[in-house]
Amino acid sequence: MRQFFRMLLLALVLLTVALISALTAMQFAIHGREVAVPKLVGMTPSEAERALVNSGLQVAVERQFYSPDIPEGRIMTQVPAPGVKVRRGWAIRVAESLGPQRVAIPDVTNQSERVADLTVRRRGLDIGSVAQVNLPDAPAGQVLSQSPPAKASRVSVPKISLLVNGPPEPPAYVMPSFVGQPLGSVTVTLQDAGLKVGKVTVAAAAPVEGQPSPTPAEPAVQPGAASMIVSQSVEAGRKVSAGAMIDFEVR
Numbered sequence: 001m002r003q004f005f006r007m008l009l010l011a012l013v014l015l016t017v018a019l020i021s022a023l024t025a026m027q028f029a030i031h032g033r034e035v036a037v038p039k040l041v042g043m044t045p046s047e048a049e050r051a052l053v054n055s056g057l058q059v060a061v062e063r064q065f066y067s068p069d070i071p072e073g074r075i076m077t078q079v080p081a082p083g084v085k086v087r088r089g090w091a092i093r094v095a096e097s098l099g100p101q102r103v104a105i106p107d108v109t110n111q112s113e114r115v116a117d118l119t120v121r122r123r124g125l126d127i128g129s130v131a132q133v134n135l136p137d138a139p140a141g142q143v144l145s146q147s148p149p150a151k152a153s154r155v156s157v158p159k160i161s162l163l164v165n166g167p168p169e170p171p172a173y174v175m176p177s178f179v180g181q182p183l184g185s186v187t188v189t190l191q192d193a194g195l196k197v198g199k200v201t202v203a204a205a206a207p208v209e210g211q212p213s214p215t216p217a218e219p220a221v222q223p224g225a226a227s228m229i230v231s232q233s234v235e236a237g238r239k240v241s242a243g244a245m246i247d248f249e250v251r
Contacts, residue, residue, distance in 0.1 A: 039082035040075050040094055048075060048094065056088030063095045065156050072099030098158060105160065107150030109143050113164050116143045120160050128159035132166035140167045170242045177236035183250055184225025194242035203230050203249045223250045 035055040040048040048059045070076050075094045080086060103123050108116035117127055128147075138144060145163040148155050173193055178186045187197050200223045227250035234246055 033088050034085045035088060037078075037080050037082055037084045037086055037090075037092060040078045040092060041082075042070075043075050044073050045075065045094070045096060048092070052092070057086070058089070058091040060091045060093050061096050062093045064098050064158065065095055066099070066101040066158065067097040067156075068100045068154075070097040070099075072097055101153065101155050103158070105148055105150055105152045105155065108146055108160070108162070109150075111143050112139075112141050113143060113162065114141075116146075116162060124158070126159045128157070128161035130162045130164055132164050134166050134169055136168070138165040140165055172239045172241050175232075175234045175236055175238050175240050175246075178229045178232055178248070181229055182225060183223060183227045183229060183248065186229060186248070187225075190246060195240065196243065196245045198233065198245035198247040200227075200248050200250060202227070203251050227251065 035057065037057070038051055038055070040051065040059065043051065045059060045061055052059060065076060067076060074097050076097045077095045079093045080090075103125060105125075106119050106123055108119050111119065113130070120127055133144065135144070142165045143162050144165055147161045171194070173195070178189075183197075183200065190197055202223055229248050229250050231249040232246060233248070234240055234244070240246075
């Protein structure tokens with residue numbers, strides 16, 4: 001029995017040593033694939049790529065900015081920062097300088113969005129974000145404002161964002177209750193308002209006490225102009241836009 005416990009203790013010691021060795025080897029392997037990020041600010045993207053060859057890292061130019069201090073084509077900022085340890089194959093995101101602002105910001109307000117786009121791109125600039133509002137007094141598609149404004153100086157990003165007047169919104173109506181009205185007159189009312197009659201179904205007749213229920217072989221009653229509306233798909237009081245389709249159930 002004593003011999004058995006000695007063998008068991010020896011096996012536990014060997015297992016512990018093996019686990020410690022495996023964890024140590026794994027730690028060395030993980031840290032062996034890590035490299036410190038070098039400083040790329042001030043280099044060109046090509047110089048940065050050559051500087052990262054041996055470390056197994058990559059460079060990705062994500063944005064470009066005007067800068068009165070950093071020459072054109074040089075890296076302005078980088079993420080991660082120099083000295084940070086990352087794994088091999090990591091992409092270092094950088095911003096490239098466009099040098100001092102040399103392009104005058106054009107005035108594209110009151111132009112159509114298409115003409116404004118052409119004007120901006122001919123100046124070597126790009127369109128940034130385009131937002132829309134709906135003003136009844138301005139033509140649809142007209143540029144109402146821009147950012148940065150015309151002739152602005154010390155611009156950082158070579159993009160112009162536009163605020164454009166959107167297409168007019170379709171007229172909206174408050175849905176009345178048509179329950180109890182004939183289908184024919186309701187159809188005319190909806191057409192005059194720019195709405196449409198959708199699916200019309202016949203409501204099942206409630207069984208009358210003392211009378212036999214209709215058999216499935218009897219032909220179904222077809223809705224007509226004199227059919228009375230018992231329900232509608234859009235509740236009374238809700239807003240609907242022109243062109244909306246309203247379904248009815250009739251008897």
